[in-house]
Amino acid sequence: MNLTKEVIAQLAEHLEDAELKAFDVLKITDAHPEMDWDDAYAVQAEILRRKLARGNKLVGLKCGLTSHAKMKQMGVDTACFGFLVDTFSVPSGGDIKIKELIHPKVEPEIVFVLKNALRGPGCHVGSVLAATDFIMAGIEVIDSRYRDFKFDLKSVVADNCSSSRFILGNQAVPVNQVDLRTLGVVMEINGQAVSIGAGAAVLGHPAAAIAMLANHLGARGEEIPAGTMILSGGVTEAVAVKEGDFVNLNIQSLGGVSTRFI
16 A cells, blocks of 8 residues: 555545535546555545444445446446445435436446355356345446546545445346346436346356455455345446436346436
């Protein structure tokens, strides 16, 4: 690590203020080019510590930038990982206030819920499938705090991978009943299809993203606990939304999930 604890705390406060008050900032590596990967995840961890200290609850984890489409869109070549707290959760069909966000985008997700803990290194697709209880459809709303969605990977990791809101479907399907690679995905905004894809767009198999997360945490002496809900990453490019937009996602065999921006 290259940053002091004081600087990490300052950056966490800076980024979380931007999230909570909905204003954009410049990417933090502009001012701190020496920031390394451990520093970036330390800033993210400090943001989580701040939220938990205020009474928020950790409800899940997320994988980000796990499809080639998202990597190309964001100009990066490596996945990233973040956390989800209860205040990010929106019920299916629920409303999201656009004024609470900066420049939101939506992306379709295949969501995993574990029955057994996962720990790397050495975690692979088979390990993930054996540890998974069920899967669900989900929409993630990403809302980078960085101006014009311009960032490098270390800056976005520190910003909790642009986490903002998520919406889960109401249908839970045992993982052994579907082929995750071939699940068809269609996302619509105001009745018009804006994204079409299949599960294989996420690293060839969505479970590969969960394995990558387990190995990432394992390198830090941590594991993914049993019962954890995990967003495996956007199947397609993220699509910008505005006030009045109604977003509906359907994933083959997993059903639908929707939300409206007001």
